[in-house]
Amino acid sequence: MRWSQTFIPTMKEVPSEAEVPSHQLMLRAGLIRQLMAGAYTYLPLGYRSVRKVSEIVREEMDRAGAIELFMPALQPIEIFERTGRKEAFGNVLFNFEVKRGDRKLHFALGPTHEEVITDLMAKHISSYRQLPVTLYQIQTKFRNEERPRFGVLRTSEFIMKDAYSFGSSLEQLNAAYDAMYNAYCRIFERCGLKYLPVEAESGPIGGDASHEFMVPASNGEDFVVHCPTCSYAANQERAETGRTATLVDPVQAAAAPVTVPTPNAGSIEQVSRLLKADPQSFIKTLIYKADGKPVAVLLRGDHSANEGKVRRATGAASVELADEATILKVTNAPTGFAGPIGLLCPYVVDHDVAKIPVGIVGANAKDAHLTGVIPGTHFEIPRTFDLRNAETGDPCPKCAGALQMVHGIEVGHVFKLGTKYSVSMDARFVDAQEQSHPIIMGCYGIGVTRVVASIVETCHDANGIIWPVNVAPYTVQIIPLNVTDTEVMNVTNKIYGELTAAxxxxxxxxxxxxxxxxxxxxxxxxxxxxxxVGGKGLAEGITEVKWRASADTHKVSIAETVGFVKNLIDQAR
RNA sequence: CGGGAUGUAGCUCAGCUUGGCUAGAGCGCUACGUUCGGGACGUAGAGGCCGCAGGUUCAAAUCCUGUCAUCCCGACCA
Structure with missing residues (x-):
């Protein structure tokens, strides 16, 4: 392609709306233009990269035995009502009514396609003999993002590859899952991305039923916890810590806690400033509702609760922070003054709380805290749990190493769904014994446009983007330094023609x-x-070949240029 | 959805505090000339409903009210 015949609007200056590198560079390099918040046009150069990534995805999906199809983005709202996801998605789901004749139709734009594909399978799968099968598509998804941001990294409309596996047994599910997992590794590898498969929250199936594929990047919105010594990696929601239970014996003859006034100081930060005490010496008491019943969670003051862990520790199906009224009922105080002593509900204790020698807690009375509180002495600790988010320096749960935290961009997710959708959409098969069962499903997504943005986000220097070979809009750029020089243009056109022909x-x-x-x-x-290709080089009979990523220039004879370049590309792939 | 910021030329921004000439600069764009191996120079130009609506005033880019849009932080993210 000749630059003069395509459309590559580059910009010297950084557009003021762009903050992160990928957004800035994608705008400046003429890859994208914004239409509105959360919706971008892919310009010719940007779209070529999107297509390169899509093609890699397609090849690896096909290699893994998945079959491509194409489903409508426009969907009837009823299917989301059947699975309960109209409510679950809430505002994120684009849904709207249109008139057709004198009728009103209610549609949604697909945020993903579990409903559509499960409906399809429900109508056409009847026997275990038809299973397993994995289907995929590459298609535009719509999600009404509350806050689109970072250019193309988080948008309301984006291209996603979504695959769905259907099987008659857990073995088939696991095989499909493993095939997708391995395909994902190959895809991100080929895209030139550094990536980390991390354990993610797996829902009702449990175990290793879900992995996210994260690209470490300082502007990533997610936290990845990983261990540099072993291969353990998990997202923050999911990450275990290798901490163990610590129990302390009651101290004999301990002085009683002292009540101190803390007017209008309900946060750890305020109280610690008021009492000139380190947040680490606080015992934070959070009131949750576990399946509707109040339960308190005790953490060290500088730690944050992990709701998944609280849910597991309390054995509840759902957990949410309690409302003001519940807090008043169990603590006799407004929010901010809860403590374990005299609390009117059960509590669970994090491992680290037991290690606080003498702490500060809420007094369960307005505008008051207690100091000199000894865990295990002034309140009982029958057992401790892992209840908080993992932090840098925590022991690894799998080895003797210490955990590290990095920011990451989620580019892919594989998930063992089980029968959630097949049950609600009535997708069933009969086994060899003529017994009917819901089909066992998995779902597997890759954000194609997000992959492109992640590549730019992680592959650039001060001068611009440095594309990995396989996803670059073009593999080679040839620059005739003087387009009015016939000799220069003859050589340029010859090399251009031969490379294109190859x-x-x-x-x-x-x-x-x-x-x-x-x-x-x-x-x-x-x-x-x-x-x-320039006059100086031609005088010596050479062209100059250079990798974008390197400062070295290779002087190559004109006749050997095409072969030399082909060779370099082959080595790089 | 809570908090903050910004809307002036295609892009980056000045002007607004303290209302008053024809609204400016750099880059980009057009024409001509000189240049020509890491974003050249000169000359002459084109390009603006100062986000939009209302108000105050003799007079509004500038003050007030409303509204829309975009960005950032947070909440949210099957």
Whole structure:
């Protein structure tokens, strides 16, 4: 492609609305333009990368035995009512009414396609002999993001690959899951991304039923907890800590706790400032409702509760922070003054609370706290649990190492669904004994456009993008330094023609611009290989070949240039 | 949805506090000339409903009210 014949609007200056590197660079390099918050046009260059990633995804899905189909984005609201996800999605689901004749129809735009595909399978699968099968599509998804941000990393409309497996047994589910997991590793590998498969919250199935694929990036919205010594990695929701139970014996002849006034100081931060005490010496008492019943969670003051862990520790199906009225009922005080002593509900205690020698707690009375509280002495600790989010330095649950936290961008998710949707959509099969069962499902997603943004986010330098070879919009950029020089253009056209004929994507910068201008643009758009053809080189009979990622320039004879470049590409793939 | 910020040329921004000439700069764009191996220079130009609506005033980019949009922090994210 000749630059003058395509559409690559590059920008020298950083648009003021863009904060993170991927957003800035994608705008500046002419990859995307914003239509409104959360919706972007992919310009020719950006769309080429989207297609390269899609093609890699497609090849690996096919290799893993998944079958491609294409489902409607426009869906009747009824199917979301059947699975209860109209409520579960809430505002995130685009749903609206349209008139058709004198009728009103209620539609949704698909945020994902479990309902549609399960409905399809329900109608066509009847026997275990038809299973297993895994289907996928690459399609635009719609989610009414409360807060679109970071350019293309979080949008209301995005391209996603979603796959769904259907099986008659857990063995079939596990096989499909493993096939997808391995395919994902190959996909991200081929895209040139550094990625981390992490254990994620797995819902009702439990075990290792869900993994997220995260790209470590400082602007990532998620936290990944991982152990550098072993391979343990999990998201913050899920991450266990290797801490163990600590029980303390009651101290004999301990002084009683002292009540101190703390007017209008209901947060740890306020009280610690008022009493000039470190938050680590506080025992934070959070009132939750576990299946509707109040239960208190005791944590060290500087820690944050993990609701999944609280749910498991209390054995409840659902857990939420209690409302003001419940707090008043069990603590006789407004929010901010809860403590374990004299509390009118049961409590669970985090491991680290028992290690606080002498702590500060809420007094269960308005505007008062207790100091000099000894855990295990002034309130009982029959047992301790892991109730908080993992933090840097916590012991690894799998080895002797220490955990680290990194930010990450979620680019993929594999999930063992079980029978949630097949039950509600009535997708069943009969086994060899003529017994009917719901189909066992898995779902597997990759955010294709988010993959592209993640690549830009992690592969760039001060001058612009540095595309990995397999996902670059073009593989080679050839720059004739003087387009009015016949000799230069003859050589350029010859190399361009031969590389194109060899099936290599080449972009020729045929604009009548000064060399510096073109070099800057080339660095910005980040095509991996650059061939420079200029008068000085031609005088020596050479062209210059350079990787975008490296400062080294190879001087290659004109005749050998095409072969040399083909060779480099082959090695890089 | 809570908190904060910003809307002036295609892009980046000044002007607004203290209302008053024809609303500015740099980059980009057009024409001509000189240049031509890392975002050249000169000359001459084009380009603005100062986000939108209402109000105050003799007079509003500037003050007031409302509204819309975008960005950031937080909450949310099967």
């Amino acid at each position: 099936g290599i994507d080449v972009l020729m910068d045929d604009r009548d611009q000064r060399p510096g201008f073109k070099f800057k643009d080339a660095d910005l758009i980040g095509i991996p290989l650059r061939i420079t």
